[in-house]
Amino acid sequence: QHFASHTLVRKLQAGHLPASASCRQELVGYLGHFRRGPSTVRRMLVVGLTDCALWQPPEEDGPWLTDCLKQFSDSIEALPCLLELLAVIPEEAANRKVVVSAQRRQQFAASMLQHTSAVLETLLKASQASGQCAVPALR
Numbered sequence: 001q002h003f004a005s006h007t008l009v010r011k012l013q014a015g016h017l018p019a020s021a022s023c024r025q026e027l028v029g030y031l032g033h034f035r036r037g038p039s040t041v042r043r044m045l046v047v048g049l050t051d052c053a054l055w056q057p058p059e060e061d062g063p064w065l066t067d068c069l070k071q072f073s074d075s076i077e078a079l080p081c082l083l084e085l086l087a088v089i090p091e092e093a094a095n096r097k098v099v100v101s102a103q104r105r106q107q108f109a110a111s112m113l114q115h116t117s118a119v120l121e122t123l124l125k126a127s128q129a130s131g132q133c134a135v136p137a138l139r
Contacts, residue, residue, distance in 0.1 A: 005030075005044035012051040013098045023052045024064070028071055031081050039080075046084040050092040054100050054108055061111035065089075069122045079126055086119060 017023055027049040034041050053064045072082035092098060093109040 005041045005048070009044050009048045009051065012048050012055070013095070015055060015099055017052065017055055024049065024067075027052060028068075031072075032078075035077055035081050042081060043084055043088070046081060046088050047092060050085070050088050051098050054092065054098050054104065058104070058107045058111065061108055062115060065112060065115050066118065069118060073122045073126055076129070082122070082126065086123075 012023075027045055031042065031045050031049070034045060049068070053061065056064065068085055069082070072078045072085060089112050090109070093105055093112065098105075
């Protein structure tokens with residue numbers, strides 16, 4: 001599992017995206033399957049999801065983040081994926097292993113910053129939904 005997720009991330013970082021536009025849906029599906037699984041696999045899948053977004057046109061950044069926030073805040077079990085995603089986004093935006101232009105990196109980072117209020121609102125809702133979520137969501 002770890003080897004497969006690591007290989008997938010390396011391919012996405014190099015720009016070897018599948019011909020279909022289903023990359024994002026497949027990665028979200030895998031995250032649903034592994035959200036309780038090994039944390040290293042979950043992290044690699046979140047890195048892959050973010051790298052996939054870096055290869056998309058800039059106009060898809062906002063909808064991508066909004067969709068991810070919705071999908072990963074729908075249940076307590078998905079909270080680790082949400083928190084991992086929020087940690088990974090700035091890391092991957094600066095990761096030079098993802099072979100995208102510096103301009104694209106800047107566009108992606110700026111787009112993510114524009115959605116800070118939505119991210120904070122999602123974290124607040126998650127912390128209010130359950131006492132079990134409160135501490136991890138607010139760290």
